[in-house]
Every structure is written in C-alpha cells, then in structure tokens.
Amino acid sequence: MKVLVAVKRVVDYNVKVRPKADGTGVELNNVKMSINPFCEIAVEEAVRLKEKGTVTEIVAVSIGPQQAQEQLRTALALGADRAILIKSDSDLEPLAVAKCLKAVCEQESPDLVLMGKQSIDGDNNQTGQMLGALTGYPQGTFASQVVVEGGKVNVTREIDGGLQTLALNLPAIVTTDLRLNEPRYASLPNIMKAKKKPLDTMTPEELGVDTAPRVTLLKVEAPAQRAAGIKVASVDELVEKLKNEAKVI
Amino acid sequence: MSILVIAEHDNSQLKPATLNTISAAQAIGGDITVLVAGGGCAGVADAAVKIAGVSKVLLADNAAYGHQLAENVAPLVAELAAGYSHVLAPATTTGKNLAPRVAALLDVQGISDISAVESADTFKRPIYAGNVIATVQSSDAIKVLTVRATAFDPVAAEGGSATLEAVGAAHDASNSAFVGEELAVSERPELTSARVVVSGGRGMGSSDNFQMLEKLADKLGAAVGASRAAVDAGFVPNDMQVGQTGKIVAPDLYIAVGISGAIQHLAGMKDSKVIVAINKDEEAPIFQVADYGLVADLFEALPELDNKL
Numbered sequence: 001m002k003v004l005v006a007v008k009r010v011v012d013y014n015v016k017v018r019p020k021a022d023g024t025g026v027e028l029n030n031v032k033m034s035i036n037p038f039c040e041i042a043v044e045e046a047v048r049l050k051e052k053g054t055v056t057e058i059v060a061v062s063i064g065p066q067q068a069q070e071q072l073r074t075a076l077a078l079g080a081d082r083a084i085l086i087k088s089d090s091d092l093e094p095l096a097v098a099k100c101l102k103a104v105c106e107q108e109s110p111d112l113v114l115m116g117k118q119s120i121d122g123d124n125n126q127t128g129q130m131l132g133a134l135t136g137y138p139q140g141t142f143a144s145q146v147v148v149e150g151g152k153v154n155v156t157r158e159i160d161g162g163l164q165t166l167a168l169n170l171p172a173i174v175t176t177d178l179r180l181n182e183p184r185y186a187s188l189p190n191i192m193k194a195k196k197k198p199l200d201t202m203t204p205e206e207l208g209v210d211t212a213p214r215v216t217l218l219k220v221e222a223p224a225q226r227a228a229g230i231k232v233a234s235v236d237e238l239v240e241k242l243k244n245e246a247k248v249i
Numbered sequence: 250m251s252i253l254v255i256a257e258h259d260n261s262q263l264k265p266a267t268l269n270t271i272s273a274a275q276a277i278g279g280d281i282t283v284l285v286a287g288g289g290c291a292g293v294a295d296a297a298v299k300i301a302g303v304s305k306v307l308l309a310d311n312a313a314y315g316h317q318l319a320e321n322v323a324p325l326v327a328e329l330a331a332g333y334s335h336v337l338a339p340a341t342t343t344g345k346n347l348a349p350r351v352a353a354l355l356d357v358q359g360i361s362d363i364s365a366v367e368s369a370d371t372f373k374r375p376i377y378a379g380n381v382i383a384t385v386q387s388s389d390a391i392k393v394l395t396v397r398a399t400a401f402d403p404v405a406a407e408g409g410s411a412t413l414e415a416v417g418a419a420h421d422a423s424n425s426a427f428v429g430e431e432l433a434v435s436e437r438p439e440l441t442s443a444r445v446v447v448s449g450g451r452g453m454g455s456s457d458n459f460q461m462l463e464k465l466a467d468k469l470g471a472a473v474g475a476s477r478a479a480v481d482a483g484f485v486p487n488d489m490q491v492g493q494t495g496k497i498v499a500p501d502l503y504i505a506v507g508i509s510g511a512i513q514h515l516a517g518m519k520d521s522k523v524i525v526a527i528n529k530d531e532e533a534p535i536f537q538v539a540d541y542g543l544v545a546d547l548f549e550a551l552p553e554l555d556n557k558l
C-alpha cells in the first residue's frame with residue numbers, strides 16, 4: 001500500500017506571532033520555521049503503518065517555497081521514502097493546495113492520504129476535506145485512531161461530543177488530530193540518510209493547477225487586549241471579588 | 250442576498266450553535282433558509298421553523314444523511330447552494346468536516362471560523378492561534394463560511410414562523426459508513442455554551458483529582474474543561490479540551506486551575522468575560538490574562554474555595 005503525506009512549512013508553534021506595524025501581514029522575519037505539528041503526526045502514522053507492514057511506500061509532499069525542502073527532509077528523516085516539492089513562492093489557499101494534491105494523487109495513485117487536520121498558521125482546517133471533494137475519496141477528519149484492514153480504513157474521530165468511528169473505502173483521506181500518536185525524533189544517522197533520498201520538484205503550472213487567490217487579506221491586527229488583572233491574596237478575597245466586584249457568582 | 254444555514258443537530262434536537270450561526274447570517278443580511286439534513290430528523294425541522302428570523306426550512310430526511318457523513322451531505326448542500334449567495338455552518342467538528350467539502354465541490358475558497366461580519370463579502374477571523382485577527386474579502390460568487398459561535402449572540406429559538414419544504418435529493422456516495430460512537434454523557438451544561446467553565450490542567454495530577462473540579466463545577470452550575478496536557482495524560486476525555494485545536498469557549502466566568510496558559514490554550518478561552526487563574530507558579534503566563542490570579546497550591550485552594558462558595 002502506498003501512502004501520500006502532505007506536510008506544510010509553518011511558523012514554529014512556540015513563536016508568538018505579531019502583526020506588522022502597517023497591518024499588511026504578520027512579522028515573519030527571522031522566525032523559526034517548522035513542520036506543522038499535525039503533519040508531523042501524519043508522517044509518524046505513515047511510518048508506523050510501514051513498520052507494521054501495512055504500507056510499502058511513503059511519499060511526502062509539500063507545496064511551498066524552496067525552503068520547504070527542509071520540512072520534506074525532516075519527513076524523509078522520520079521515515080518517508082521520497083518527497084515532492086511543489087514550488088510556489090506565494091502562500092496558496094487551501095483550495096489551490098488541494099488542487100495540487102489532487103494532481104499528485106492522479107500521478108501517484110496512493111491508497112491513503114495522510115494530512116494534518118489544521119495548519120497552525122492559517123488555522124483553516126480545510127485542505128483535507130477539499131481534497132476529498134476533488135478526488136471523490138471519503139474523508140476521516142480529526143483522527144485519533146487509524147486501523148487499516150480488508151481494503152478499508154477505520155478511523156476514530158475526535159468530535160465535539162466524544163469519539164466517532166467511520167469505515168472508509170480506500171483510497172481515503174485521513175486528517176490527524178493531536179492524540180493519534182506521539183511523533184518520534186529523527187536520529188542523526190536518519191537525518192544523514194534523508195539527504196540522499198529522492199526529492200523531486202515541480203510547479204503548480206506544470207501540474208496544470210490554477211492557483212489564483214479567491215480571498216484577499218485586507219488587514220491584520222492584534223486581538224483586543226485584556227485589561228491587566230490583579231492578584232488576590234487569599235481564597236476569601238477571590239470569593240469576595242467574584243461576588244461583589246465581577247458579580248459573576 | 251440569500252443565505253443557507255446548515256443546522257447542527259443529532260436528528261432529535263437542534264444544537265444551540267445553529268442559533269449563533271443564524272445570528273451571523275443576520276449580520277450579513279438577507280433572506281435566511283435553514284437546511285436540516287439528517288435521518289429521521291423531522292422533529293428538528295419542526296423546531297427550526299420557530300427560530301426567529303428564518304424564512305424557510307428545508308428538510309432533507311434520508312438515511313444516507315443520518316450520521317452527517319460528509320461524502321453524502323456535501324453533494325446535497327452543493328446542489329442546493331446554487332440558489333444562495335452564502336452557505337453558513339457552525340464551526341463545530343460537524344461544520345468543519347462538511348463546509349470545506351462543500352466549498353471545493355462549488356470551486357470556491359471557504360472561510361473558516363469567522364468572528365465578525367464586516368460586509369457581505371468581508372469577514373474577520375482569528376489566525377495563528379488567535380494571536381492575529383485577519384480581515385479577509387472573498388471574491389467567490391458563493392461564500393462558504395463556518396461561524397465561531399462564541400462571537401455571535403444566539404437568535405431566539407422561538408417566535409419565527411418559517412415555511413417548511415421537503416427536499417427529495419438523495420446522495421449516497423457509498424464509500425463511507427458509520428461504525429459507532431462513544432458520546433460523553435454529562436448532567437452538566439454543555440462546555441461551549443455554559444455560563445461558567447471550570448478547567449483543569451496538568452497540575453491536577455490525576456483523573457481522580459478532577460473530581461475536586463467537578464464538585465466545584467456542580468456548585469457553580471458550571472461545565473468542566475481541560476488543557477491538552479490534561480487530556481493527553483488521560484485525566485479526562487478529548488471532548489473537554491479547550492484551545493486552538495479543541496473547543497472555543499467564552500463564558501461569563503472561566504476558572505483555570507493548574508493550567509500554565511500556553512498560547513494554544515489561551516486561544517480557546519481568552520474571550521471569556523472574567524478569568525480566574527489558580528496556579529502555584531506566580532510566573533505562569535495564565536496570570537497575564539487573568540482578571541483575578543491566586544498564587545496557591547490547588548490542592549489547598551480548591552477545597553477551601555469549595556467550602557466558601
């Protein structure tokens with residue numbers, strides 16, 4: 001079985017991002033970039049399926065600038081077999097990304113596509129579902145458990161009320177939630193080996209994908225700041241404030 | 250403008266997030282239709298016709314829609330969407346699962362989790378875990394949006410008199426099937442709409458210790474939430490996670506106990522009216538957003554708080 005894993009290069013989750021002073025975008029100069037945490041979980045799941053013998057080949061794909069090669073190399077160090085970079089210097093919207101991934105699906109015919117549920121920069125939570133619509137594949141979003149058996153994948157999903165399990169025909173799309181697994185660290189020998197693994201580059205144009213944006217970013221701003229609070233010295237004082245000052249209990 | 254709102258329900262009850270989503274639709278302005286798609290969900294449609302401000306309710310009652318499988322419901326919504334300028338769904342796990350699949354079928358770029366309506370094509374939404382608010386404008390003919398419920402006051406569930414129309418269209422992709430579910434049952438108010446939320450973090454130490462929070466919650470009529478660390482450690486189930494990748498809450502009172510206040514957690518609760526933090530580390534970032542901070546060991550503070558309420 002062949003698995004396609006989509007990995008995105010994003011600002012590291014430890015960075016507290018700020019809007020630029022002129023409100024045209026966020027400050028991205030010299031910030032640490034990483035593989036989107038949910039995509040890391042997707043790579044880990046693919047690797048575990050390979051270790052179990054379910055999966056024979058893992059192809060990692062990223063759509064982004066030349067530097068997204070770094071995140072693809074990380075995926076290769078974690079256990080992906082080869083990688084594809086679809087080079088785009090502008091930040092593509094989920095629909096355009098899904099169209100690129102659909103073109104890759106047509107070339108690669110994967111049995112399973114593993115993706116993150118959400119990129120932590122745009123917080124869109126859309127690309128997997130969109131790829132589902134474009135390919136016609138069923139989708140198992142927000143997965144906390146993935147079991148492949150008998151030509152199907154059973155996906156346990158984290159939903160608002162608890163957990164739900166669906167059985168999807170393959171090929172299928174699975175988007176990962178945080179509790180699916182805990183990603184391993186890449187070992188130094190594997191990081192070295194990853195440098196020699198194949199990494200192909202192509203462009204959206206070569207894939208015939210129209211990436212024209214549909215949504216314009218007019219402005220970014222910092223969220224409303226909360227007024228500074230106070231420290232209370234005791235539980236008594238806390239109860240008194242909540243009753244008489246905030247009047248919430 | 251004509252707006253199609255996807256109702257959230259479990260085939261018997263309309264979920265409150267639908268009312269907040271209709272409120273966002275009113276902010277856009279125009280004629281509002283509510284779609285109730287499900288299996289054996291006629292009762293939900295009967296409730297939906299009474300919602301204030303709704304002019305029409307569409308009922309698509311078919312076994313294939315019973316579990317809200319996106320493979321089946323998305324083509325239905327995409328087919329109906331042709332007659333509307335906007336399609337809105339709540340930004341719940343159901344809405345987030347469905348809306349992008351609808352958008353891609355329509356070849357439009359959906360906009361997730363809107364927190365304000367600036368005009369019929371311009372919306373605000375939080376990005377980067379809520380550290381930044383973006384104002385975005387859509388050029389697509391049909392706008393497919395998910396709505397952050399806590400950002401819009403619900404419309405009244407009663408007082409309307411919409412017409413009811415059955416939709417015959419049956420879509421069954423037959424490539425996905427419902428296997429089962431484990432839904433949390435709780436007597437407490439629902440986390441995302443509770444007036445008071447008491448949340449625990451890694452500092453709670455164990456599942457048993459969470460009972461202290463539950464006791465406190467019952468005294469306050471509160472829902473119980475948790476940080477990701479508490480969920481990952483297995484203290485409580487996943488549906489209690491508050492944050493960037495969990496639930497978004499904005500109660501009148503949020504009490505964070507043994508939670509450090511990582512940006513991903515703050516993303517889910519910093520719009521609460523009053524925030525209380527109880528933490529033994531006076532440097533914990535949660536104190537930067539807390540209206541009332543108490544530096545204390547929670548194992549002493551919680552029982553005392555419980556006694557004094």
Ligand SMILES: Cc1cc2nc3c(=O)[nH]c(=O)nc-3n(C[C@H](O)[C@H](O)[C@H](O)COP(=O)(O)OP(=O)(O)OC[C@H]3O[C@@H](n4cnc5c(N)ncnc54)[C@H](O)[C@@H]3O)c2cc1C
Pocket residue numbers: 013037038120449450451452453475476477478479490491492493494495496506507508509510511512513514517527528529530533545546547548
């Ligand atoms: C992609 C991504 C998404 C994430 N999404 C979320 C999300 O949606 N929600 C979320 O919550 N997190 C999320 N996180 C995790 C987040 O970064 C933090 O790791 C998490 O919120 C920490 O939880 P915590 O505050 O309970 O634990 P810790 O950071 O370990 O804090 C525990 C706190 O308890 C205090 N404490 C300990 N013992 C006591 C005591 N006896 N009395 C009083 N205080 C005590 C400590 O001083 C400390 O401040 C996400 C992370 C990533 C990478």
Ligand SMILES: Nc1ncnc2c1ncn2[C@@H]1O[C@H](COP(=O)(O)O)[C@@H](O)[C@H]1O
Pocket residue numbers: 006007008009036038039042061062063064092094097114115116117118119120122123124125126127128
């Ligand atoms: N530029 C990209 N390159 C590769 N994968 C992406 C890209 N954008 C989104 N994805 C995938 O889609 C998931 C959800 O992203 P989003 O819809 O942007 O929240 C991510 O976790 C990735 O797996």
